[in-house]
Amino acid sequence: MQYMTTAEIREAYLSYFEGKGCKRMPSSSLIPDDPSLLLTSAGMVQFKPYFLQQKHLDDAYIGTTTSQKCVRTNDIDLIGTDGRHLSFFEMLGNFSFGRYFKKEMCAWALDFSVNVLGLPKDKLYMTVFEDDDETWEIWRNLGVEESHLSRLGEDDNFWRAGPTGPCGPCSEIYYDQGPEVGCGRPDCHPGCDCDRFLEYWNCVFTQYDGQEDGSLKPLPHKNIDTGMGLERIAAIMQGVTSNFDTDILRGLVGVGESLSGKTYESGTEQDDAALRVIADHSRSATFMIADGILPSNEGRGYVLRRLLRRAIMKGQLLGIEGPFMHHYVDKIVEVMGDEYPEIVENRELILGVVGNEEERFGATLRQGRVYLEQALAGMKEGDVLSGDVAFTLHDTYGFPLEVTQEICADEGIAVDTDEFARCMEQQKERARAATQDDAEAAWSTYDGTMSGILEEVGATVFEGYDKNECAATVVALLKDGARVDALAAGEEGAIVLDRTPFYAEMGGQIGDTGTIEGEGFRARVTDTKSPEKGLTVHYVTVEEGSVTVGVAAHAAIEVLRRERIRRNHSATHILHWALRTVLGDHVKQAGSYVAPDRLRFDFAHFEAVTRAQLDEVERIANEKIMEAHPVATYETSLEEAREQGVTALFGEKYGDVVRVVDMDGFSRELCGGTHVRNTAEIGLVKIESEQSVGSNLRRIEAVTSFDALAYLNAEEAELRTLAAALGVRPLEAAGRAISDAEKLKQMESEAKRAKEAAAAGDFKKIAAEAVTTSAAGYPVVIARVDNVSASALRNAWDVVRSQCGDACACVLAGRNADKPLLLAAGTDAAVAAGFNAGAIIKAIAPAIQGGGGGKPTMAQAGGKNAAGIDDALAKAREILL
Known part of the structure; x- marks a missing residue:
């Protein structure tokens, strides 16, 4: 058995089945066409219509073969704990839609394993479904010893999409990694939970249509659906027992070693697990962003955000300071960009998104620490923190359980891990209910x-x-x-x-x-x-x-309607070019809406667009429109379009043949829409608004042609109306409005100062009438002061205190715009003598149907019942005098 890199194995597999007559197909997007699936999680997802005989391959091919990028997060919390679980992986597959079946598949699988990969035949073991005598005999006829064959039940070797529908037996191929890797039991065999027998290839023979009564009806077309985990076979070919020791993933672990100063498998298991998690999650995040997924709080975006935050947190546990995910992105682009050009094309965008998410998560972590500190407040050594609190920290703030445990341990507080586990299981149940698992869901619903x-x-x-x-x-x-x-x-x-x-x-x-x-x-x-x-x-x-x-x-x-749509669609292309020119190449279109009367353009960007930038975008866009550039369209291959540097839209899925819209070379995009023949037909584009519509996502709304003219005319009409009201020419209206606003602000400020000065005089009179308490012997002012704000009441206390000396207090009440306000305050000496502002407010606030509070030296309250102000003051006199 010869060492092979991951890239060499991938190419060998695809070339082998291409040579057998299968059409080599590109990996489909991680955003599946099937709405029943959240993410592409198996190689067969893109071929569902072919399996259902709703689409057909060209007669020149007997099937297809792919290396499909996949993301699965069902077991996200297991990733890093061992060498097998991954969130991102590549699935090598070959598929037949009625043109070859078991005999060919088994023969080719054995031939590829032994004669291409060079695996020792005596190390290979096959399982078949317990009733599948046909496949058993096929393996026997291929020279596989019976001691290397075993039968497993339905749970292991029979694939079903659901209670009814397409189904069939499976045959899995295992590699014996040796007794030293396994459990040591003499009866250890394929299917055992230990790692000795590693399943690396699963061949599904979809030959039945399951009926409601449990019977199996033969399908008219028998299908082949196979999957070989590229990382698993790479581990075998590279003589290692962990996916993380294979060339690509070990290189990513090495990035973490360089950043953290840790040495993999030479320190603690916690450090090793953290290095594995970041290596895995960084791949998932890189490919998800490249396929058009952005971090959010729901759906695919939530999955991405969770993966990123888990990786960032693990980096902090390793002691990595500052943003670091960009190092992983660069390494992934370097080692996988040749096979997946989308990560090369979107590198700047990926870097921007992960960098922005690192910054945002830093703030979230700080909030999480505050949340945990509040939860720990009042707890003492020996107490137990609720598992629900620990789960909230995990799910909302990204705190791994071990981090919460470490922080709590410093205070001598334990964490209820049983309750935490129950919360985790409940979340998994909700996730399972919300979306069906893996490829099975791809068969479940279809109109x-x-x-x-x-x-x-x-x-x-x-x-x-x-x-x-x-x-x-x-x-x-x-x-x-x-x-x-x-x-x-x-x-x-x-x-x-x-x-x-x-x-x-x-x-x-x-x-x-x-x-x-x-x-x-x-x-x-x-x-x-x-x-x-x-x-x-x-x-x-x-x-x-x-x-x-x-x-x-x-x-x-309707021709005139189409013409307006064409102008707006072409304008989105020009705006895309202008945004990339002004803001940078990381800008990617993330959605659009092209109607007759307006256009909406969503794009990936990491901060608000300034007014100056927006003006420049609009200026150069109109410059290109008025330069009257011809617009041409042509069809070419996707590969050729990529080589020409044609812009592919963010998250869009394309076939082998694509249509290019070329605006005289300055803008070239893949697009199937209708467009103007010359940019001059657009006339004018006017940006109406720019705003955020999500994390890393901005939106421009604009109009063109006659709608742009109508928009400008409406703005001009407003300007003329304003100018007439101000008695100036239209171009002088802004200056006059600003000048008048400043004068008005100054007048209001002067009026406020005059009012406060007058009130201060009233406050002095009130202070002079202070009543001395019979119990404590210090002066207390209890008075009503209307038409003042809460801040003015506090100013009144300052006046009272300056007039009455070191030991004094007050209870003031007033009505401001029909809202009652209460203030109680006392000096430190008054508090020492027994005055408590908070207690006073608590006692009198019910009279105004309000609530409030504060410290013994000052407390405030607002309420709903202004008619109760006098009752509140009467209650205060009752308490204090």
Whole structure:
């Protein structure tokens, strides 16, 4: 067995199955097309339509083969505790959709393992489902000794998507790592919980359709779905027993060693676990961001944020000071960028996001320490901190349990780990309920109506790039989501044509509207969508006659509406270029909305855009518009587009052939939308607003052409109205308004000072009337002072104190804008003599239906019942005099 790098194993696998007739396919995005899945967690996810026979491979291929990037976080708290669990991993796979089956798969798996990888055959063990005699015999005929074969039950060797649906037996291939790695029991065998027999390849034979009564009905097409963990086979080929000792992950562990000064496997297990966690989580975060996921508090964004924060916390435990995640990103780009160019293209964005998250998390950690300190307040040595508190620190603030335990241990306080474990399990149950697990969910829900139409009638031919109208044939009709033969006048439904000029909502551009008419009918198209890639569906209201399947039709879009949409769509491309020019290459489009009357453009950026930057973006965008650059479109391969430096939109998924929109070289983006022929057609772009819409995410809203002119005219009208009111010319209005505002502010300040001076005189009179308590012998002022603020009441106390000496107190009340206010205050000497402002306020505040508090020297209260002010003062006299 020869040492092979991870990259060499990946290429060997893909080349082998490519040589057998499988089409090599790129890894799909970590954002799956399937809404039932949160993240892509298995190689078969992108091939679901093929397994269901809703899409078909070219006849030149017998199947597909991929190296799929995957993220799974079901066992996130186990990552780092051993050498097996990972959140990010690569799954090597080959898939057949009815064109080869068990015999070929088993033969190729054995051939690849022994003759390509060079694994000793006597080290290989296979398991089969207990009733699968066919696969048992196939392995025997391939020369596998019976002592190396074993049968396992349904839990281990039978794959199901759910109670019903596609299912079938599995055959797993194990590598014997030797008795020194295992549990030592003489009956140790594949399937044992120890690490001696390492499963590295699972072959699923999807040949049945599970029925509700538990019976298995043979599928018309038998499928192959295999998965080989790249990190696991790399560990075998590199002679190590841990994924973290393989070339890529060991290199990332090395980054942590350099930053922390720790040496892996030479210190504490806690340090080793921390090094493993950061190595793993940094890969997940890098690839998730590159595929369009940004940190947030829900969904995929929450998963990303949790991974990042867990890695950052582990770095702090290792003693790494300051931001450090960028070192990991650079290493990942270096060692994996050749296979996954998206992490190279998005490097600046990834660095910006992780750096911003490190900064934000620093503040969160400080808040967590405050939360923990509050929880510990009043506790003493020997007490036990609630496990619920520890879980909140873990889940909300990112504190690992061991960190909370360490901080508590310094105070001699234990942590209720049993309750913490219950909280963790409850969270996992909620997660399992919210999203189904791994690839199984990809089979669970599927509405086949639209896919069935696509399979039956084929893809819709789109002629809308060059035509506003065209002749067509009605090939399908729907009403309330079900297929029908006809739609009558007054009914709402959907029409599918064989060809269309209507653009279906996609890439942020909304769908076209218009008419579809033919002999004896007319339908108004209210929206156009593409529920299945390649299928255009026109949502209509039939205005006249009746439309039936098979009838000839004439389809025409609403031209002026489309023209406005085209201008706005092209403007988003120019704004994208301008933002990258002004703010930096890390800026990536993260979403858009292109309508006839406006456009919305979301982009990844890490701080607010200044007014000066926004003005510059608008200036250079309009400069390009007015330079009248021609706009061209062409199709090319995705690989060629990448080599040309064409911008791929953040988080977007592309096929092998892509369409490029080229604005005379200064802006080149992959885009399937409709655009102007020359930038001058846009006329003008005017930015209306810029704001934050999430962590690391900003939004611009803008208008173009006649809508931009209308916006500017409206602003000018407002300016003229203001200028007329101020009695100046429009261009002088701002200066006059600022000058008048400053004068008004000065006048208000002077009026306030005069009012406070007058009040101070009143306060002196009040102080002169101070009453001396009979008990303590110091003067106390109890008075009502209306039309003053809470701060003015405090000023009144200052006046009273200056007039009455070192030992005095007051209870003041007033009404300010119908709101009652109370203040009690006393000098230190008065407090020493028994005065307590907090107790006084607590006693009298109910009279005004209020509450408040403070220290013995000063306390305040507000309330709802101003009519109770006099009662409150009477209560104060009762207590103090």
